[in-house]
Amino acid sequence: MSEALRSLAGRVAAIARAAGREILEVYAQVETARTLKEDDSPLTAADLRSHALIANALAALTPGVPVLSEEAARPPYTERSRWTRHWLVDPLDGTREFLSRNGEFTVNIALIEAHAPVLGVVHVPVSDTTYRGIPGEGAWREVGSGPAEALHVATRAAEPVRVVGSRSHRGDSLAGFLARLGRHELKAVGSSLKFCMIAAGAADVYPRLGPTSEWDTAAGQAIAVAAGGVVVELDGQPLRYNTREGLLNPFFVVYGDRRRDWLALLKT
Secondary structure, eight states: OHHHHHHHHHHHHHHHHHHHHHHHHHHTSSSOOEEEOTTSOEEEHHHHHHHHHHHHHHHHHSTTOOEEETTSOOOOHHHHTTOSEEEEEEEEEOHHHHHHTOSOOEEEEEEEETTEEEEEEEEETTTTEEEEEETTTEEEEEETTSOOEEOOOOSSOOSSEEEEEESSOOOHHHHHHHHHHOSEEEEEEOTTHHHHHHHTTSOSEEEEOSOOBHHHHHHHHHHHHHTTOEEEETTSOBOOOSOSSOOBOOOEEEESOTTSOHHHHHOO
16 A cells, blocks of 8 residues: 555646646736635635646546545535545645745645545645655655655754744634743744644644634645644544535644643643
């Protein structure tokens, strides 16, 4: 199974890079047309072009495996509950970052089995950086056509603690966590890059106390866990997928240092 997953991860990484090229074609335009989805989040041509490429490529790569994408119709849970495995895709994670042109947006593709991500790919189009993770096997980062570099979380948190948080979603709950944490450095970053920073040992903890959807987190979770990290809900249980009708995640925390009681700091 591991060799099959490694081979599959390589092919999925190639798909994510191709989607990234589609996104960059739109990104190069001075003015980017956008519309608003039902939840008032922005939608651009880049989202749609990336989605079309990924959906078609995954259908050809793994016929019969459903694809659940942010930019496609969502089957009801009565149908999804029968899935044994499925692809979970965010064709452009961080559309607000895309529109503000800060480069902090990604392509997220994950394979879900038994409610957990077993493979994840996160591609950063602007820097041509691709992260891959297979829990139990390892995590890697590739820049351009360069060699794959193994990733490992920081097993001992730095002093001050390096906290990574959302650039677009902040709140009072995060402020309370930071007050209880003590000395820290907070870096605001967009999209699933926060998971990748934990995986690469560039940050110690990512508390998510604001809204996310399943396609926002699955690929990053696979990479962080594959690099030795922990991704859990506030009750200490692993973040799970396709378990209910709604696709919003509960709050969660990502970390590398298992000696620290991060969950205690998140309790008010």
